[in-house]
Amino acid sequence: MAAKWAAVAALAMVVFGCGQKAATGKVEWLNDYETALAMAREQGKPLMVDVMADWCSICKRMEAEVYTRADVAASAGRFVAVKVDGDKRPELKEKFDVSGYPTLVLLSADGKELGRVRGGVPYQLLIKALDEAAEKAGGK
Secondary structure (H helix, E strand, C coil): HHHHHHHHHHHHHHHHHHCCCCCCCCCCCCHHHHHHHHHHHHHCCEEEEEECCCHHHHHHHHHHHHCCCCCHHHHHHCEEEEEEEECCCCCHHHCCCCCCCEEEEECCCCCCCEEEEEEECCCCHHHHHHHHHHCCCCCC
């Protein structure tokens, strides 16, 4: 009888989520801005630049809880995604006018800003921002 209830509980967790992530998947990040920019231009895809810092607790939380969601990864898959440590690349921090971490800058393949997300945000807002920027870039 206990095995039956354990199976029912497991099924309920699958069906209702019970706080679990949507599915498996995660954003695949590059770690070199220049390479990512070249890829975006070559592929005609927009660029998603996560300006962050190793010490930033919100950045770590976004990486662990938001960028590991399959629904976020699906929206981010429309972009070439790159992480930039703003402390190690201050010229990029200045170029993108970043005043706090994390800042996600969404650019067209030719470098025009399509959108921006500052700070830790719920995954739903991030998906909305990514989808809106992708549409501005041509809907790819």
